[in-house]
Amino acid sequence: MSLYRTDAVVLGHRNIGEADRILTLFSPEKGKIHAVARGVRRLNNRLLGGTQLFTFSNFLIVESKTLDSISQCEVKESFHKIRSNLERMAYGLYFAEMLRASTPEEDKNYSLFNFFLKTLYFLQEWNDLEVLSRIYEVKLMAIQGFTPEVFRCVNCGNKLSEKIRFSSNLGGVICFRCLKHDVRAVDIDYETVKVMRDFIKKPYRELIHMDLREEIKRQLKNTSQPFMLHHLDKKLKTMGFINDINGLKASAGPTGGD
Template structure:
């Protein structure tokens, strides 16, 4: 069995057998990886500490057919707020589920790995709701599934001011190209979505948000995610319970 080492961030885990887990880990060198972590549910397992949600770890894997195997793991970073703040945990769990759904397995994306690390760090200090929305928008863009907010889908003109949104076509229309089944799309909402999709995590701006605009942005993005997935997301039930 060939061995290889890499950094990874834990984005999913499910119990398997009496003491094992099947992990979903986003790695620097191989993108999304699914791996067996044998014995990690035993308290004295050397893997136990690193096989927790959102831990950033140094890992050694053994290559496998359907699953890799985690051979060694040491913690590089543990995001304490995600263990202590239920709201931050719920939104981070939503982001993790979106990444598991849409990012391809086994495809290297070092830029997205660095972005993911910065996103989890942002949950420590920034509004978790806004952080999650920006993270989901950027995940969809990385997967090539983003909606269009800047240029008219039909004529390509750069949009200025208010416009219209066509849900089935997943993008914005100018006034000249609007259709009967498109909806009003305010400049404020459009610019918010663009700013979150392009947010620089190393130098995040101070955003002035109105609650109604944020809710509209969430509704638009969540409807898009649900349509793409085709089934209910478990993390949204978790968020709904927080009320």
């Protein structure tokens, strides 16, 4: 029996047996790991606080050939503001699912871990969560090695002019001469392309007060989300959850919010 200690964020969990829970953790040293928290669903269990969804904790883990188990945990940041708000929670689940889908098991990646942790801090405060999602999609793909080409034509390398489209298949913006290379490419304005450049280059703190027109937001959603899904090559279950919540908000009128 060997023990190891690691910092990690709880990306997901599912209940098993009478009182146990299997956690998916994301750690800077070990990447994505699975471990069981035994008895955690019993009242006042000492593991409960540190194993809540999105909590950032330091874990002491017992290694096993079958399934590792959590021996101790100590909360470093609870992120309770995410869990206490249904909308923030839904987006957090979306971010976690995208991370899980784009990361192999036990693959250490310090910059990806720091990026995800930073995203959770901003998720607690961010006003327009749809915009945060677009930034997260673009930044996550960039860290995973799939930066969308938004600086020149992804097909011929030419400088971009006003007449352009975005191709998820080709991986970025195409110029008017290259339109025939992807008939499914979607319209995008040069202004939206510049916003995407900012998403790639600037940190969250410089983007948090960005005020975007509805049309730009619509174009971002039509480009960055399909681009991400094309690279993941998977369906994300949490997207439906977010659409449901946005549908409820829309029907509740403009006063909805937290």
